[in-house]
Structure formats: structure tokens, C-alpha cells
Amino acid sequence: MNCPPSMENCIVLPDICKPAISKLAICKFGWQLMFLLCFADWNMSSSLVYAQLPTAELHTLSRSVVQLGSKFDLSLQGSRLEEADQLLISDLMGNPIDAQVSARMAPSAPLQDWRTTTGTFDVLLGPDTQAGMVEVRCRGRFGLGTPRRLLLTDVPVIQPATGHNHLNTALAVASEQLIHDRTLAQGSNFYRLTVQPGQVLRCVVYSQQLWSAANLRLRLRNGKGQLLVTSQSMGAWPAEIQWPHAGSEVQDYILEINDLLARGGAAFDYVMESRIDSLPAPDTNHPSLPKMYLDTLLRPSLDAIPNTAAWLSPSGAACLPANASDYTAIPAQPITQFPVRLRGSLPESSRIDFEAEAGQVLTFDVASAKLEQLTAHEQVIYKLPSDPASDATGLAPIVDQDDRPFLGTPAVRLRQIDPQLTWSAPETGRYRLQLLDNQSGVRPNDARGFLLEIRPANPSFSLIAHWAFPTNNVALSKPIGCQIQRLGTQQIHVTAVRHDGFSEPIELHVEGLPPGTLCANSRIPAGASEAVLNIQAAADATDGHSAIQVVGTARIADQDHHVSAVPATITAAASPVYNTITTARTGKLELAVQSLDLAPVQVQAGNAAVIEVKPNTKIQLPIQLLRQPGSAAECTLRPQSLPAKVTLGEVKVPGDQTQVSPELSVAGDAAPGEYTF
Known part of the structure; x- marks a missing residue:
């Protein structure tokens, strides 16, 4: 990596211009903490910024279902796909699929430095490929396109x-x-x-x-x-x-x-x-019809969790339970030993009796909606009479748990419909867990199943990672691929799902980066759920692509626990008719390096040293722009995802300037902690 030390924290945004990162320490009671500030969404008024190539967006495929064993053509629809000359096919875990792929090339044009394609590929899958779902990505001058799904079948398909x-x-x-x-x-x-x-x-x-x-x-x-x-x-x-x-x-x-x-x-x-x-x-011994x-x-099926995970929402994939074969029917007698894993279907299996000692902490973790079941569970715990023969009707609930709050940003919003309750028994005795279904309407008979784990509280966490869309208004996010140019950057957004009361900081790093790129470590602060990672490319980075992995590390019970993030992707932007961004689990985060072009602008906020500041303080934050030839246009810097109680206004940098020092204000009640934005 040839970036000088002063550029180690530079962030470059892939569509128009580049964001910056700075370190800020908020000190209280004589000890030092740190904020990492990332500025995103840079708007430039001059057409000169088009030297920064935008990213390919693969919206749809000409066919989403094909028969195995036959050669087929696959056309791409989307934005900036005219120079996509590679088609990458992988299974839902990110492993490559054997396939012969050739792009239909367009005639060469004068002074062209990259061959354009017709957007159509001829594909023949390998003989050992199995029926099921795979992912398709394209790669070319504008980077890696967003993944799309392709269903492979053993039977003929008519289009x-x-x-x-x-x-x-x-x-x-x-x-x-x-x-x-x-x-x-x-x-x-x-x-x-x-x-x-x-x-x-x-x-x-x-x-x-x-x-x-x-x-x-x-x-x-x-x-x-x-x-x-x-x-x-x-x-x-x-x-x-x-x-x-x-x-x-x-x-x-x-x-x-x-x-x-x-x-x-x-x-x-x-x-x-x-x-x-x-x-x-009527008298047959096998009355069922063929499946x-x-x-x-x-x-969707609770008996095929790995298969169901193929199309899970990111939150479902991040909290995927163990194999369903580990779950047993709900017993008639009260449960006395934990952990225990149970399975059932509402409304038939809605009561679970158990015994607990005073002060015993248990977690009741339901998996149903996250496994694509059409349910909306609520958990209610009752105290049963000490005498098993006593009447157990008319009991008053002592605790209940419904949906948990949403996590993530409007771009990748994690719905936590399945309740998770961590509870301490107030006294020794017999209790009853009642599972209620708040979902109404007619549903398939097999769409109301659930898996339930009752365990001693075991603090842990899951992670979800996706490429961040370069916009100041996250609600405008749409599917985006991945591209990093020389001296450019890409930003990964990471969301933590905390379990069983876990609230400690989570250290983040990236593994599997292509040669010529690096990523500074980041942190999700204690009790928080969001952070970003910023990948940089050196001036001499070479073409290539590789699957990368975001890994989180946290200290739990005096041991380091390492968790790999579930990769996610935006599959569709919001629209006036359907005002929701849709997301899904994907097999991998793949980073492509494009060496033909050079990022036109880099922005450095602060310097290599940590800026120390106490609450109720204002400081001047030094920002420096490094402009390549042809990028002398006004830049508008808008801070994104600042910590609570920290403010920084919009900053304009005239085209003939490279340095500004806006005022950053830290309120008196700003919480000490380490943050990454």
C-alpha cells in the first residue's frame, strides 16, 4: 500500500466523490475515548467529476429459471452494463459454479480502451451442477454488478x-x-x-x-x-x-x-x-398426491433450514438456529433441564410448562417468522400454582414479550418479529410459557411452525454486512454493485444483532482483501448496533476481485469470540407504489479492483493523531482535499451518521480550494464511547 501515513483514514465514495474519516476523542473524568467520523455523500456541481466512474447495477436477468443440461443465453438489464464482459455464477454460500460462459461482444469503436458487450452471455453449466438456486454477478469496467438469483431445474422450462x-x-x-x-x-x-x-x-x-x-x-x-x-x-x-x-x-x-x-x-x-x-x-393406502x-x-420448511436460508431476510439469516433435527416435540411434563430445543405449530403447541429456581436467568428464543413462517409470535409467562392438581385457569401474566425494535438503517432494515425474552425467575416454582400468534388471516396449514430454544442466558451477537449506497438520504438507497478504483474506497455498513443481554463493544476487521487494498479496523461501541468499514485501494492496485469477510470480535466471559458477518444486499429500491427497500441474504461480499481509472478526489478529515475533546466543546475540524487533474469543482460535504449529541453542518469547498476547517460541536451530555461512522 503506497498511501502516505496522513492518508490512512481516507475514504472514497464510489459514485461521485470520496468521503473522509477522522478520529475524535471525547474525554470525561480524565480518561480518553474516541469517535471515528465518516463523511458520506459528496455532491459536485461540475461535469468534470464524471472521471469517477459510477458502479454497475444489475437489476434483472432475461430469465430467472433455466433447465440444467441445456445451453442458454442470459441477457442483463440494468445500468452501466455496456462493458460487462464477465459473468460469475456461484451457489448460495458463495462457492463458484462450474460453467462455460462467453460474452457476445459488440464491434470495437475507435480509441476504445475497453471492449463493449451486447449485454448477452451464452452459458452452459457443468454436468455436476445440482438443481436449486444460484447467484449471478457480472463484472466489467464499472465493477461488479449487484447479484441476482437464477433457479436451476431438472425439468423443462417454458418462457x-x-x-x-x-x-x-x-x-x-x-x-x-x-x-x-x-x-x-x-x-x-x-x-x-x-x-x-x-x-x-x-x-x-x-x-x-x-x-x-x-x-x-x-x-x-x-x-x-x-x-x-x-x-x-x-x-x-x-x-x-x-x-x-x-x-x-x-x-x-x-x-x-x-x-x-x-x-x-x-x-x-x-x-x-x-x-x-x-x-x-377413497380406500387407497396412499391417499396423498405427488408433491x-x-x-x-x-x-419454506423448518425441516430444510439450510435450504430455506437461501432466501431469508438478512435478520433471519443472521439468527439462523441449529438444524431442525435437534428440536423435539414439546413434552407433556414440565421441563426441568436446560437448554432444551422444542418444535411445534400454532395453535396446537402453544403451552410449555417448566420449572425454575429463584434468580435463574433463562432466554426464550423463538424462530418462526425469521424462517419465513407466516406468524407474529408473542411470549407470555405465567406463574403456575405450586400444587399441580390446582386449577391453572385465570392466571395473571407476570411478563410478556412481543416484537423487538427494528435494527439497521432504512437501507437494510431488520425486522425482529420473533420475540426473544431474557427473564429472571422471581421465585422457585412452576411456570408456563404461552405462545400467542398475532398474525391473522388465512394461511397455508404448514406456515405456522416454530422452533423454540429455552437456555440459560448466553450473551452473544450476530453481524450483517452490506455495501453502503453512496447517498446522504439512506432511504433513497437502491441495489448497488462494487467497484474500487486506484486511490478509491468502498464502504461496508455493519449491523450487530445482540442476544441475551450482550452489550460489550465489538471489534471489526475485514479478511480476504485483494492485493493493493487495505481496511482499517473499526468498532461497534458498547450497546450500539452500527458501524462502517472503509476499504482503500493503493495507487498501484491491480485488477482483480475476491470474496471478503467481515469478522467481529468481542470479549465474552473472559474469552474472545469471533463471528463472521452474514452478507446482505439490496434487491429493490423503494417506489411510490411500494415504499419499502427490499433486502436479502447473499452468498458473499465480493470486492472488485479496477486499475484502469484513478479516483479524482480524496478527502481527509483530521490527521493521523486522535483529536481529544471534552463534552460541551467546539473544535475546528481540519479537512483537506487531494484533487486529481480535472477535478477542480466545488464539493459539498454532508456529514452522515454522526454520534448522538455531536453536530457538524454542511461544508462547501470551492473548486479552487483544498482545505477547510468547519466547526464540530460536542454537547455537554454526549456519551463517552468509541464510535465509527
């Missing part, structure tokens, strides 16, 4: 052309075919199936697992167009129907699919499977 958007033009579909299609804005797709007497028609349609924005509605109509039954998708659960044909003649049925919010286009795709089977005879193929790949 129909347009024209089946009316009842009279319904597409004829055969049993056991997979259809990959997209919803229509202000319209519907129609499919026709022929059913014989004594047969049953079934259909499932999935979207969320494909990282699709579609919220599906499935309708079944008879051949005359009369509506028979309606279903809709819920989270990771499909829209599904099962309809036995009770007539004595052959009957045509029509399946209609649309988006509940009447949206459509490339980002609203789905995969449908329809199946026609003979109805089992739908898509259900084996995509249906």
Missing part, C-alpha cells in the same frame, strides 16, 4: 412470448411444465389446462425466491370464464390452488395470474407449475 393476456388467447399448458413469465401492468396472463373426469388440478406460483417484486394473485376460472377460486402469494409462500374436477365430462380450466398492485415488467417475474393427477381412490416439484425446491 412464453407475449399474447396470452386475454381469456380468449389463453396459453395451452401441459401438466408438470414449468412456466417462467412476467406479470403485466394493468393486465393478466392466462393459461389453459384440460382436465379429465376423476382428476385434480393443482397449481403453485412463486415469485419472492426469484427476488421478484411481484405480489401474485392466482385465479381459477372454468372454460366460460366464471371465477371458481382465488389465491395470493404471501411472503415466500406461493399462490396455490387445488381443484378436483367433479364433472363427468372433459373440462377446460383457465389460470389467471396478475400482480395485486397491477404492476408488471422485467422485475415482476414468477415461476408457475401446474399438475394434473388422478384423484386417489409439486417447485415445492421441493422453494417451499
Whole structure:
């Protein structure tokens, strides 16, 4: 690394200009603590800043479902993909998938220093590739694009052309075919199936697992167009129907699919499977129907946690419980030994009796919604009479726990619907845990399961890491890939999920960095949940890419505990129709170094020394800009994620200046601690 010591804390933002980092110590009672301040979102008024290349954004793929063993073409849709000449395919753990990939190149243009592509790749997967979900990324002049999901199947996949958007033009579909299609804005797709007497028609349609924005509605109509039954998708659960044909003649049925919010286009795709089977005879020993193929790949299940984790939300993936085989049925007798792992389904398994001693601290940890079950649990603990024969009705609750607060930023917001309660028994005796389900509405029968661990309090933590979108308004974040130029930087946002009362600081570092890059360690302060890491590239950094890993270390019970962060990604920005940023777990954080271009501006806040300051103090924060030729434009610096009670206003740096000293104010009640922003 060739950066001078004074530049060790420089941060460079990937889209327009670069942020800076500074160290500030807030001292109280004669001891020293430290703030790390990162300034993000730099706006420059001159077009000269376009020398800083923005980052590729892969929004959709031309197909999200393909059959194994066949060569297929894959076209990319998004922003800044015209020079993407590599396609990287990996499994959901980030391991490369064997594939032959070739880009369709565009004709060369005069004075071109990088070949452009048509955005289409020819792909043939290796013979040992298994059915299931994989991730696709592209790489080129504008870095690594955002990952997208691709479902691999063992059965044929039909991707129909347009024209089946009316009842009279319904597409004829055969049993056991997979259809990959997209919803229509202000319209519907129609499919026709022929059913014989004594047969049953079934259909499932999935979207969320494909990282699709579609919220599906499935309708079944008879051949005359009369509506028979309606279903809709819920989270990771499909829209599904099962309809036995009770007539004595052959009957045509029509399946209609649309988006509940009447949206459509490339980002609203789905995969449908329809199946026609003979109805089992009433006296058969095997009355169940064959399982739908898509259900084996995509249906959430507590018995397939590693598979379900493929499309978990970041918070679910970060708090993934042990294998479901370790969980047993709830016993009829009170539980006396801990830890214990139980499983059940609401409302049947809603009461768990146990015994505890006075002062005994236990944690009750439910895993249900985080495993894509359609539940909203609440925990209530009652004190039971000492005599088991006494009436246990009319008990008054002594403690209850519902949803926990949201964690993270609006970009990657972690919903903690599953309650986690750490509780101290007030006296020795018998107690009852009651699990309530605050979710209402009709749900699939297998969508209300839960796993429950009751354990002695065991403080610990989980981490979630994602590339930070370069904006001062985090609510405007959208999917972003990764690129770091020479003398550039990339920022990783890290969120901690604390368990069982753990509140100690967490030290952060990055492993697996490409040659020519480095990342200063960071820290999540005691009791806090957020921090950032800033990766820098040297002036002589060379092209390459590698998967990196964010690791957190904390002192728990006099031992160092190391935790690897779960990588996450933004899959869709908020919109006027759906004002929520959607996120998902991804297989890896991958960093690409691009050596052809040089970052135009670097910003250094402070210097290598720690700035010491006490509460109720104002200081001048020295900021220096290092400009490359052609970057003499006004910069607007807006501080982001400052510590509570610390203020720093917007700073403008004229194009002909390289140094400013804005005033930073620390309030009298600012909490001492070490922070990273």
C-alpha cells in the first residue's frame, strides 16, 4: 500500500466523490475515548467529476429459471452494463459454479480502451451442477454488478412470448411444465389446462425466491370464464390452488395470474407449475398426491433450514438456529433441564410448562417468522400454582414479550418479529410459557411452525454486512454493485444483532482483501448496533476481485469470540407504489479492483493523531482535499451518521480550494464511547 501515513483514514465514495474519516476523542473524568467520523455523500456541481466512474447495477436477468443440461443465453438489464464482459455464477454460500460462459461482444469503436458487450452471455453449466438456486454477478469496467438469483431445474422450462393476456388467447399448458413469465401492468396472463373426469388440478406460483417484486394473485376460472377460486402469494409462500374436477365430462380450466398492485415488467417475474393427477381412490393406502416439484425446491420448511436460508431476510439469516433435527416435540411434563430445543405449530403447541429456581436467568428464543413462517409470535409467562392438581385457569401474566425494535438503517432494515425474552425467575416454582400468534388471516396449514430454544442466558451477537449506497438520504438507497478504483474506497455498513443481554463493544476487521487494498479496523461501541468499514485501494492496485469477510470480535466471559458477518444486499429500491427497500441474504461480499481509472478526489478529515475533546466543546475540524487533474469543482460535504449529541453542518469547498476547517460541536451530555461512522 503506497498511501502516505496522513492518508490512512481516507475514504472514497464510489459514485461521485470520496468521503473522509477522522478520529475524535471525547474525554470525561480524565480518561480518553474516541469517535471515528465518516463523511458520506459528496455532491459536485461540475461535469468534470464524471472521471469517477459510477458502479454497475444489475437489476434483472432475461430469465430467472433455466433447465440444467441445456445451453442458454442470459441477457442483463440494468445500468452501466455496456462493458460487462464477465459473468460469475456461484451457489448460495458463495462457492463458484462450474460453467462455460462467453460474452457476445459488440464491434470495437475507435480509441476504445475497453471492449463493449451486447449485454448477452451464452452459458452452459457443468454436468455436476445440482438443481436449486444460484447467484449471478457480472463484472466489467464499472465493477461488479449487484447479484441476482437464477433457479436451476431438472425439468423443462417454458418462457412464453407475449399474447396470452386475454381469456380468449389463453396459453395451452401441459401438466408438470414449468412456466417462467412476467406479470403485466394493468393486465393478466392466462393459461389453459384440460382436465379429465376423476382428476385434480393443482397449481403453485412463486415469485419472492426469484427476488421478484411481484405480489401474485392466482385465479381459477372454468372454460366460460366464471371465477371458481382465488389465491395470493404471501411472503415466500406461493399462490396455490387445488381443484378436483367433479364433472363427468372433459373440462377446460383457465389460470389467471396478475400482480395485486397491477404492476408488471422485467422485475415482476414468477415461476408457475401446474399438475394434473388422478384423484386417489377413497380406500387407497396412499391417499396423498405427488408433491409439486417447485415445492421441493422453494417451499419454506423448518425441516430444510439450510435450504430455506437461501432466501431469508438478512435478520433471519443472521439468527439462523441449529438444524431442525435437534428440536423435539414439546413434552407433556414440565421441563426441568436446560437448554432444551422444542418444535411445534400454532395453535396446537402453544403451552410449555417448566420449572425454575429463584434468580435463574433463562432466554426464550423463538424462530418462526425469521424462517419465513407466516406468524407474529408473542411470549407470555405465567406463574403456575405450586400444587399441580390446582386449577391453572385465570392466571395473571407476570411478563410478556412481543416484537423487538427494528435494527439497521432504512437501507437494510431488520425486522425482529420473533420475540426473544431474557427473564429472571422471581421465585422457585412452576411456570408456563404461552405462545400467542398475532398474525391473522388465512394461511397455508404448514406456515405456522416454530422452533423454540429455552437456555440459560448466553450473551452473544450476530453481524450483517452490506455495501453502503453512496447517498446522504439512506432511504433513497437502491441495489448497488462494487467497484474500487486506484486511490478509491468502498464502504461496508455493519449491523450487530445482540442476544441475551450482550452489550460489550465489538471489534471489526475485514479478511480476504485483494492485493493493493487495505481496511482499517473499526468498532461497534458498547450497546450500539452500527458501524462502517472503509476499504482503500493503493495507487498501484491491480485488477482483480475476491470474496471478503467481515469478522467481529468481542470479549465474552473472559474469552474472545469471533463471528463472521452474514452478507446482505439490496434487491429493490423503494417506489411510490411500494415504499419499502427490499433486502436479502447473499452468498458473499465480493470486492472488485479496477486499475484502469484513478479516483479524482480524496478527502481527509483530521490527521493521523486522535483529536481529544471534552463534552460541551467546539473544535475546528481540519479537512483537506487531494484533487486529481480535472477535478477542480466545488464539493459539498454532508456529514452522515454522526454520534448522538455531536453536530457538524454542511461544508462547501470551492473548486479552487483544498482545505477547510468547519466547526464540530460536542454537547455537554454526549456519551463517552468509541464510535465509527
